[in-house]
Amino acid sequence: MSRLANLDPKKREQYLMILCGAMLLVAAIPIGLYLFGSDVSKMRNQIEAAKKSVAELETKRRASLTFEKQIKQNAADALPVNKELAVAEYKNWLTTLLVGFEGGQVTNTGTTTQQARMVRNRTGNQGPVEYYANFKFNVSGKTTLQDMGQFLQRFYEVKTQHLIRSMTISPIDNGRIDVSMTIEAISIPQTPNKSFTADKKEGDETEWSRMIAAMVERNFFASYVPPKPEGEQKPEPVVVSASKHTYLNGITWSNDRPQAWFNFRLEGRQGIMKIGDRFRIGEANCRVEAINLDRTVELRVELRDNGTGQLSRTVWALRPGDTLYDAEFLRDLDEEEENAQSATTTPTGANEPRT
Secondary structure (H helix, E strand, O other), rough: HHHHHHHOHHHHHHHHHHHHHHHHHHHHHHHHHHHHHHHHHHHHHHHHHHHHHHHHHHHHHHHHHHHHHHHHHHHHOOOOOHHHHHHHHHHHHHHOOOOEEEEEEEEEEEEEEEEEEEEEEOOOOOOOEEEEEEEEEEEEEEEEHHHHHHHHHHHHHEOOOOEEEEEEEEOOOOOEEEEEEEEEEEEEOOOOOOOOOOOOOOOOOHHHHHHHHHHHHHHOOOOOOOOOOOOOOOOOOOOOOHHHEEEEEEEEEEOOOOEEEEOOOOOEEEEOOOOOEEEEEEEEEEEEEEOOOOOEEEEEEEOOOOOOOOOOEEEEEEEOOOEEEHEEEEEEEEEEEEEHHHHHHOOOOOOOOOO
16 A cells, blocks of 8 residues: 555556456446346246247137138038028928828928127127028927937938927827927028038947837836736735936937936936936935046946945946946946055055065
């Protein structure tokens, strides 16, 4: 310091300026790195957000292309745009399905149109003003379960946009039934076809023969009659298993939601069950777990053993025409939970061999 004090004032000022500049440079470096690093981090976040947005847009674009393709296919399979032609051709086709019906009738009960949605009291510039036209028909007549099964087979084999909205079946006599159905079909403005053709679906592997046989071989409308005792012996109480007399009649779809139709023969009633619905069969508590596209119903069954009092929880698979006695075992819920619990609680190295 004494040497710095004895220096020439000009040189001393130069040294002090150099020293202050070095100190400012040392202080500016971390500040610059901090400011520059924050900008880089901000730019990196913006790039990641942009990539995510691009990926989402690409996903939406692919979904829209798939949706557009499906719309075009549905339009190609739908009824003609000309409403009078659509009613006449579809009604004639339904009439051909009533060959085995006595007094079969097909009546057009009305046609409604679904207009484009209004946004702020204005219709969008893109897309048609009319989304689709809905044609409603009532089909009625007297027939047998065999001919009814044939009708359903021929109806659902066609790949047009139609469905049976509701159906009422009443027994008459000699195995005949009185049927009344409400059927709906649609036409789409983008449809290119000029007339209706009853083309069959490609790759339809539905087991129609098995389903029809299940309907015909079992009289669902007759009440249960226990067998008569043989000889003059005093009859013992008849114990009937409810699982052998509870049938899965079939599966239908209402508003794109599946429904399972059960016949509780011992109780003389029908039941339409959706996913999650619960019901009781004998001593068992049941719940519809799933209704699959392969026309199987997964049923959860909870049953307490009368001897031990232990509760078992299992899942079974049923197909149309099966009883609960014919169901296929899928899995044991108690074993699944026990295995999952043991997998999470087993300590590390517990199964390792000792040395």
